[in-house]
Amino acid sequence: MSYAVTEDGLTLNWGASTDDVAVTAYDIYEHGNKIGEAAGSATTENLTGLTPATTYNLTVIARDAAGNASLASPAVDCTTRPSSDTSPPTGPGTLSYTEVTANSAKLSWGAATDDKAVTAYDIRSGSTVYKTVTGTPPATSTTVTGLACNSPYTLNVVARDAAGNASPQSNAVTFTTRACATDGGVPSSIGIVSSGWSIPWGTFWMPDGNSALVTERDSFKVFKLAKDGTKTQVGSVPNTVTTDGEGGLLGVAVDPGWATNHRVYFMHTAAEGNRIARMTYDGSSLGGYTVLLQGIKKNRYHNGGRLAFGPDGLLYASTGDAQTSSLAQDRNSLNGKILRLTTEGKPAPGNPFGTYVYSLGHRNPQGLAFDRGGRLWEAEFGNSSFDELNLIKPGANYGWPTCEGTCSVSGMTNPRKTWRVAEASPSGIAIVRNVIYMAALRGERLWRIPIDGDTENVGAATAYYVGTYGRLRTVTKVPGADQLWLSTTNSDNNGGEPDGADKIFRVSID
Numbered sequence: 001m002s003y004a005v006t007e008d009g010l011t012l013n014w015g016a017s018t019d020d021v022a023v024t025a026y027d028i029y030e031h032g033n034k035i036g037e038a039a040g041s042a043t044t045e046n047l048t049g050l051t052p053a054t055t056y057n058l059t060v061i062a063r064d065a066a067g068n069a070s071l072a073s074p075a076v077d078c079t080t081r082p083s084s085d086t087s088p089p090t091g092p093g094t095l096s097y098t099e100v101t102a103n104s105a106k107l108s109w110g111a112a113t114d115d116k117a118v119t120a121y122d123i124r125s126g127s128t129v130y131k132t133v134t135g136t137p138p139a140t141s142t143t144v145t146g147l148a149c150n151s152p153y154t155l156n157v158v159a160r161d162a163a164g165n166a167s168p169q170s171n172a173v174t175f176t177t178r179a180c181a182t183d184g185g186v187p188s189s190i191g192i193v194s195s196g197w198s199i200p201w202g203t204f205w206m207p208d209g210n211s212a213l214v215t216e217r218d219s220f221k222v223f224k225l226a227k228d229g230t231k232t233q234v235g236s237v238p239n240t241v242t243t244d245g246e247g248g249l250l251g252v253a254v255d256p257g258w259a260t261n262h263r264v265y266f267m268h269t270a271a272e273g274n275r276i277a278r279m280t281y282d283g284s285s286l287g288g289y290t291v292l293l294q295g296i297k298k299n300r301y302h303n304g305g306r307l308a309f310g311p312d313g314l315l316y317a318s319t320g321d322a323q324t325s326s327l328a329q330d331r332n333s334l335n336g337k338i339l340r341l342t343t344e345g346k347p348a349p350g351n352p353f354g355t356y357v358y359s360l361g362h363r364n365p366q367g368l369a370f371d372r373g374g375r376l377w378e379a380e381f382g383n384s385s386f387d388e389l390n391l392i393k394p395g396a397n398y399g400w401p402t403c404e405g406t407c408s409v410s411g412m413t414n415p416r417k418t419w420r421v422a423e424a425s426p427s428g429i430a431i432v433r434n435v436i437y438m439a440a441l442r443g444e445r446l447w448r449i450p451i452d453g454d455t456e457n458v459g460a461a462t463a464y465y466v467g468t469y470g471r472l473r474t475v476t477k478v479p480g481a482d483q484l485w486l487s488t489t490n491s492d493n494n495g496g497e498p499d500g501a502d503k504i505f506r507v508s509i510d
Contacts (some may be wrong), residue, residue, distance in 0.1 A: 001060065003078045007273075008054070010078050011047040012036075016043050017062035017070055019410055025063045029072065029323070030056050031468030031494050032246065032301030033421070039129045052083035052163055057493065059300060065325035072300040075244065083163035089114035091168040092121065092140075092157045100175035102149040102178040103186055103462060108141040112167050120160045124169070125153060129467040146445065146463040148188055149510065152176045184435045184450050185482060188466050188510035193485060195231045197502035200487045201305070201473060202252040202266075207259060209479030213281070214504070215266070215493070217248040222266075222286060225504065227478075235286030237277065240268040243300045245493065246320075246364075247274070250305030254281075255343060256313055263343065265292070267305050267317055273298045275306070276317055276345070292345030293356065296334045297322040301364070302381075306428070308368040308374065315341050316358065316376065318365035325401035328361050336362045336400065338392055361398040361412065366440060367429035372405075373454050379426035379438050380415075387414035387424040389438065389449060391456055416458050417449055423463070428474035432482055432509050439472035441487060441494070446472055446486060446507070469505065471495045482509040 001014045017023050028036035028045060033333060038045040040062075051058065056079075059072040085151050093110015121138050123131040133142050154174045159167040176265045202215040203225075211226045213234070220240040224232045247269035255263035264281045269276065274296035280288045302320030310316055321328045321336035328336025331353055340348040340358040347356045367379030376392040385406030390398055390413070399412040406414045419426075425442035431451075436458065438447040445466040452458040465472075473489040484507040490497040 001058070001073060001076045003058075003332055005078055005080050006082050007052045007083050007341045008050050009046060010050065010080065011046050012045045012058060012060075012078070014060050016338060019062070019064045021064055021066075023062045024065045027061045027063060027323075029061065029301065030325075032381075045299075050080050052080050055079045060325055061299075067324065069299075069322075069324035072245070072323065075300075085116060085161065085163035086113050086165065087161075089118050089159040089161055089167040089297065091157050092170040095157050095170040095173050095368075097155075097173045097175055099143070100177060101177050102472065103147045104143055104145045105147065105153070105175060105177070106141065106143045107155065107157070107173070109170055111137070111159050112141050112392070114159070114161045114165075116161055118159050119162045122157050122158045122160065122166075124158060130155065131466060146448075146466060147177050148464070149177050149186055150179050150188065185433050185509040186462075187446070187484075187507050189372060189508045190486075190505050191463070192229075193227075193504045193506045194225055194231050195503045196231075196500050197487070197504065198491045198499040198500055199248075199489045200504060201248070201475075201489065202307070202507045203474050203485060203487060203504075204252045204254050205476065205479050206254055206306075207256070211353050212476070212485065213252050213254060213264065214487075215249045215252050217250065217489070218242055220249045220268070222249075222252070233378035234281065234284065234430035235279075237266050237268050237279070237286075238289050239270045239275075239277075241271060243269055243298060243303070245300035246305075247298055247300070247303045250303065251307035253309055253315060256309055265307055265315060265343075266308075267307050268296065269298050269303060273397045274303055274305070274319065276315075276341070278343070278345075293317075293334075293339070293341060297324065297327065299323040306368045307368050308370070310340075310346065310370055310376065311374040313343075315343060316368055317341070318362070318368055318378065320364040321362070321400065325363070328363060328400045329358060329397075329402070331355070331357060336360065338362065338365065338368075338376075350394075355421060358394055359392050360397050361396075361400050361402075363400040363404075366427045369431050369436065371431050371451060374436060377429060377431070377436060379429045381425055382418075382421050384421060386415075386418040387421055387426050389417040389426070389429075389436065389458070390415050396445050416456065417461060419443070419447075419461070427472070428476070430477045430484055432477050432484065434508075437475050437476040437484055441471045441473065444468075444470055446475065460508070469503070470497070478506070483507060484509065
């Protein structure tokens with residue numbers, strides 16, 4: 001592919017694809033999100049509304065009239081030109097605070113000015129952005145949520161214009177949030193368990209609760225991580241390949257009967273597609289390798305990958321649509337689904353369609369967790385509008401690609417909560433004291449979503465650690481404690497950090 005750039009746009013060119021009937025369209029993706037479409041007869045497309053001095057990682061996928069999609073083209077990095085506007089706004093006026101609660105505070109400040117226009121205010125702690133206020137013009141007050149209870153905070157405000165020029169920061173204000181509540185609990189402290197990781201993707205606790213198995217997506221390695229942070233490689237998963245995107249070594253799950261059968265399960269990308277495989281783990285090393293299920297299509301993005309055991313002792317797996325959205329609605333496809341299978345790799349008895357499929361209509365589900373009533377909750381990447389939290393029921397259709405987020409189409413099941421994609425892009429979820437915690441990648445935050453008792457409803461969502469630790473991939477409950485393990489994947493393509501930059505944190509819930 002080739003391209004030509006301006007400050008806020010670019011023209012992308014590619015070689016024509018071929019098909020036994022005809023290519024009907026080309027889809028243009030930026031790191032897995034569709035941002036443009038061209039006719040099947042075209043080999044060029046103009047993209048507008050881009051941000052100056054920003055790198056876009058672009059791929060093109062061809063489609064035919066039947067909805068069949070090609071593999072993604074080789075990626076190309078296109079950097080828009082710097083903006084001609086180099087004048088920053090003035091500093092915001094005096095910052096003050098009111099209405100401090102256990103996890104929020106209201107901030108107000110004077111408006112900044114700019115030679116063109118102020119487009120945003122960043123609420124910061126030092127240089128870490130907690131919240132961004134936008135608008136035309138942006139408001140000069142906001143409530144910052146997701147603060148830890150009984151904790152000190154020092155915040156300031158910086159103004160930005162459309163070119164990204166930042167003003168001097170305002171004065172700083174310092175306050176302490178109120179005492180921690182008891183119902184449900186909230187995050188109260190965070191500390192590093194282990195560092196030096198490169199894209200730790202899956203985490204699953206051993207039955208004894210003293211250590212967990214952790215997978216690294218691109219190295220294909222599996223580690224044992226003890227509660228005290230001791231890290232030991234126990235092996236790797238054979239036949240694993242990367243997709244230069246979201247494929248590789250993904251989810252891991254330990255058999256509930258591990259003490260007697262020593263079985264561990266992995267979802268990974270292989271030459272022909274994504275697989276679910278079984279290995280043995282004797283407490284010190286991995287051995288053997290058995291394919292339980294294959295034929296799950298792969299692509300650069302949208303590979304799903306999470307594994308979880310249900311209270312029924314059966315294995316649940318999330319699969320993406322492999323960037324072919326029509327597969328999510330195809331009951332005969334394994335893609336865009338929640339699958340349910342036995343530990344021998346057979347469709348679970350009682351599945352709604354007599355196949356592996358448990359639910360359908362999913363785009364790229366990566367979060368699975370069971371609540372105290374044995375119900376399955378799922379978090380899912382949206383395309384360009386809404387990410388979702390769903391309560392999964394057997395045979396239910398969750399809408400993609402007919403719906404993204406809530407809709408009124410007959411036969412589709414609506415999510416229990418949605419977010420704009422910039423605020424979430426969710427991966428793992430975990431449940432502690434009837435509260436769902438959801439790790440967000442693009443949103444770089446941990447969402448807290450309380451379940452309303454044992455109903456199907458959830459309460460208001462609150463964000464924690466906004467922008468503080470980068471891309472948050474996997475969150476799991478620590479056995480026997482009101483704690484979470486929370487991992488980052490800043491070493492992936494989107495995070496841009498070097499190998500070894502990722503960490504696993506311990507979060508206490510009080």
